[in-house]
Amino acid sequence: MAVMNVNVFSESLGHNMDVTVVLPDEITPGEKLTCVWLYHGGSGDHTEWLYHTPLVDYVNERYFAAVLPGVHESCFVDMNIGNRYGTYVAKELPEMIWKLFSCISHKREDNYVSGLSNGGYGCLHTALMYPEYYSKVGAFSAGDKADSDFPNDGGAKSLARIRLYGDGDLHQNEYGLTYLADQLIHKNVEKPVIYHACGGKDPWLHMNHIVRDYFLSHVEYDYTYDEIAEYGHEWPFWDVELKKFLDFAGLVKK
Amino acid sequence: MAHITINFKSKVLAMPVMLDVLLPETCKECKTLYLLHGDGGDRESFLLRTRIAEYVEGKQIAVVMPSGNNKFFVNNVNGKAYQDFVVKELIAQMETWFGVSRKPEDRFIAGAGTAGFGALLAAVDYPDMYHTAFAYNGLLYLTYLLDTLPDEQIAPVFGTKAQALKVCMDMLGKLDLSKTRKGTKFLIADNDNGFMHYKDWSYLDTWVQKTIEYIAAGGDVAWQ
Numbered sequence: 001m002a003v004m005n006v007n008v009f010s011e012s013l014g015h016n017m018d019v020t021v022v023l024p025d026e027i028t029p030g031e032k033l034t035c036v037w038l039y040h041g042g043s044g045d046h047t048e049w050l051y052h053t054p055l056v057d058y059v060n061e062r063y064f065a066a067v068l069p070g071v072h073e074s075c076f077v078d079m080n081i082g083n084r085y086g087t088y089v090a091k092e093l094p095e096m097i098w099k100l101f102s103c104i105s106h107k108r109e110d111n112y113v114s115g116l117s118n119g120g121y122g123c124l125h126t127a128l129m130y131p132e133y134y135s136k137v138g139a140f141s142a143g144d145k146a147d148s149d150f151p152n153d154g155g156a157k158s159l160a161r162i163r164l165y166g167d168g169d170l171h172q173n174e175y176g177l178t179y180l181a182d183q184l185i186h187k188n189v190e191k192p193v194i195y196h197a198c199g200g201k202d203p204w205l206h207m208n209h210i211v212r213d214y215f216l217s218h219v220e221y222d223y224t225y226d227e228i229a230e231y232g233h234e235w236p237f238w239d240v241e242l243k244k245f246l247d248f249a250g251l252v253k254k
Numbered sequence: 255m256a257h258i259t260i261n262f263k264s265k266v267l268a269m270p271v272m273l274d275v276l277l278p279e280t281c282k283e284c285k286t287l288y289l290l291h292g293d294g295g296d297r298e299s300f301l302l303r304t305r306i307a308e309y310v311e312g313k314q315i316a317v318v319m320p321s322g323n324n325k326f327f328v329n330n331v332n333g334k335a336y337q338d339f340v341v342k343e344l345i346a347q348m349e350t351w352f353g354v355s356r357k358p359e360d361r362f363i364a365g366a367g368t369a370g371f372g373a374l375l376a377a378v379d380y381p382d383m384y385h386t387a388f389a390y391n392g393l394l395y396l397t398y399l400l401d402t403l404p405d406e407q408i409a410p411v412f413g414t415k416a417q418a419l420k421v422c423m424d425m426l427g428k429l430d431l432s433k434t435r436k437g438t439k440f441l442i443a444d445n446d447n448g449f450m451h452y453k454d455w456s457y458l459d460t461w462v463q464k465t466i467e468y469i470a471a472g473g474d475v476a477w478q
Contacts, residue, residue: 002260002261002263002347002351003261003262004259005260006258008256009279025263027350027351029346096279099280100256100258100279100281101353102352103350
């Protein structure tokens with residue numbers, strides 16, 4: 001395997017960012033590898049998939065490229081007050097990576113986005129915002145931020161929510177997953193195929209069910225849901241689900 | 255320009271190897287400079303001690319800096335094949351991963367100190383692989399260097415000091431100083447007390463800067 005730390009300057013952020021790229025050992029010269037974008041969770045970064053799963057082995061056995069971006073605590077969106085992490089991670093970075101790495105495919109059908117927790121929300125948000133870039137989504141433990149409690153009481157949690165999304169109803173703007181999904185139904189573009197999973201003991205299981213029920217009742221979407229009763233909000237579950245998603249996406253063991 | 259740190263499993267060396275790469279964001283068929291550190295250094299030496307990142311900013315050239323573990327970047331008599339690693343495996347990997355040029359005329363190799371020797375030897379042994387080979391304080395004082403290096407550092411690489419000297423003399427013979435070569439060009443940067451300046455990075459920095467200028471200017475170089 002090759003594990004690379006890529007440090008690049010981002011125009012949308014105005015500063016440099018680190019990204020992890022994992023490539024298989026043996027790459028056929030001239031190859032255009034399928035690329036899986038892996039988003040981290042709320043307190044994670046561009047390395048966490050490396051340390052909590054045997055990702056390097058999956059990349060070798062299943063022959064694809066994995067790219068692990070970091071977006072600090074931004075939940076992979078353009079912040080209401082703050083940096084434009086959404087533009088960076090979903091659009092600017094892929095365009096840079098495709099230019100830097102001649103062995104990675106830039107085609108929509110070869111680019112999938114996946115993530116856990118905040119990154120689970122993030123990967124759905126990314127694919128619904130930029131459906132022309134990504135063909136498949138693997139969202140694990142992924143609720144819609146629009147369904148989170150928002151007392152707007154001046155507390156730390158409310159202030160963080162305002163910094164990220166503002167104080168509006170996220171069902172009515174582009175931070176909301178169902179809002180984006182509704183918009184996309186009316187657009188004449190190919191929709192991403194969605195794989196969604198949550199552990200039965202996840203404290204935010206009910207939020208996942210809201211997302212599940214939305215997509216199951218909107219037949220315009222090719223949507224698959226998986227729930228494993230004994231798992232909570234934890235890495236053993238996300239490791240299992242990463243393998244299941246890779247199988248689902250056709251990246252099977254060679 | 256992207257700064258990429260790579261950890262990959264080298265088949266030739268049969269172990270994980272680390273290297274740093276400076277890659278233009280718009281690299282399309284860009285030139286490559288394989289820049290090899292001297293004794294006591296590693297993949298980060300040129301980044302930390304020279305302004306190599308500044309020199310290549312905005313230029314269509316990638317800089318590849320592998321760690322070489324004080325082994326001269328030659329095939330070691332009692333050890334691993336570092337020259338095969340640099341010449342065969344690393345070039346093939348770079349050209350598979352990134353959109354760098356595959357043409358020998360766009361490929362350059364340079365090294366400091368013992369790696370200067372390794373860089374010249376690579377280009378002598380593979381005359382069709384590089385446009386130009388550079389050595390900073392690498393060649394003229396190598397015999398002096400061999401005298402000062404402890405036996406335990408020479409033994410894995412060359413065997414005995416006599417064997418090391420023979421490798422040097424053979425290489426000088428192949429260089430054929432008196433004639434203009436049709437293939438690879440050679441540049442040796444040294445001065446009257448080259449060895450004394452071996453650890454002087456400001457001196458090396460000047461030459462790294464010149465190297466980049468030469469490459470940007472199309473590699474118009476000569477013996478110095």
